[in-house]
Amino acid sequence: MNIILLGPPGAGKGTQAKKIQEYYSLPHISTGDILRENINNNTGLGIKAKSYMSRGELVPDELLITLIKDRLSKKDCDEGFMLDGYPRTIPQADALQMILTESGKKIDAVLNISVDDNELIKRLSGRRMCKCGASFHVLFNSPEKEDVCDACKGKLYQREDDKPEAISNRLNVYKKQTQPLIDYYDKKKILRTIDGSKDISQIFEEIKKVLEEYDKKDTK
Template sequence: MNIVLLGPPGSGKGTQAKMIADKYGVVHISTGDILRENVRNGTPLGVEAKKFMEAGKLVPDSLLIDIIKDRLAKDDVKGGWMLDGYPRTMPQAEAMDKILPNLGQKIDVVLNIDVPDAELVKRVTGRRMCKCGTTYHVQFNPPKVAGKCDACGADLYQRADDTEETVKERLQAYHAQTQPLIDYYDKRGIVATVVGVGDIKEIFGKVAVALDKI
């Protein structure tokens, strides 16, 4: 089964992705991870990507699709893959449509984790971090002492991009880019939308119901 995973920032997509990979044996491919891996390993594609990243520019679509193509050609994905973070735009979706037939592959399902914006803002703005790596949420997972890490006692902080204004901007950008994608894939009848609100296991239960129909 080949899956494209969509979901706004704060939707819990990463958590669901891990559970999907474990249950269905598909390889979870995060665009950010394979980009960093290519850069770290000094591959020709990684060397090219590094030039853009060091200049503070976005890696162009033409290079990104080459990196995806290279990853999807590897033997470990023969039993199925789940793309997380790609495609994000219509040109990327169209590029995917060109490379997949050459690899003898196709997208079986576009899994869309849908969460209302108000819920997402609440989730993301409530996140608190500690330099030791422990994370909290003021409402869903608060520390024992407000503002202090349970693990090491240090002060907790809020990431600069977790403010309400920034989150709303990110959501606007996500909706503008992603809605056309959902419409594009929906015409093929391969979109499965799951509401990502509630208990993590309950949400995964809905995800499994959708995937078991494929």
């Protein structure tokens, strides 16, 4: 089964991606991981990508597409894969479609983990950091003493990009970028929206039900 995973910051996409990877034995493919792997291994593609990143520029679509094509050609993707963070735009989705068509593959399901903006802001704005590297959350992993690090007793602080105003802006950017992609896959009738406000285990059970439906279609 070939899956695309979508979800805004704070939706718990990373947690669910790990569960899907373990339960279905699917390789978890993210553009970030691919870029790091190629750069660390000093491949030709990695050298090209690094030249853009070192100048603070975005890696162009043409290079990302080549990286994705190369990754999907690996043997561990023969029985399926899960894409996370790609595609992000309609041109990237079109390019992915061409790659898969050439290799006789297709996307079976696009899982869109959806959470209300207010809940996302609450989740993301609750993070507190310490200069020693420790991380806490006022709701889910609070320190023993308010605003004091359990590890080094230093004062905890909130990062600028974890403040509500910054989070709201990040969510608006995500929606503007991703909504066309959601519509794109909805028209193809492979998009399924998952309620990300539930408990982690409940979300995963919903994901399993969706994937079982597609699996049954493929075996008919």
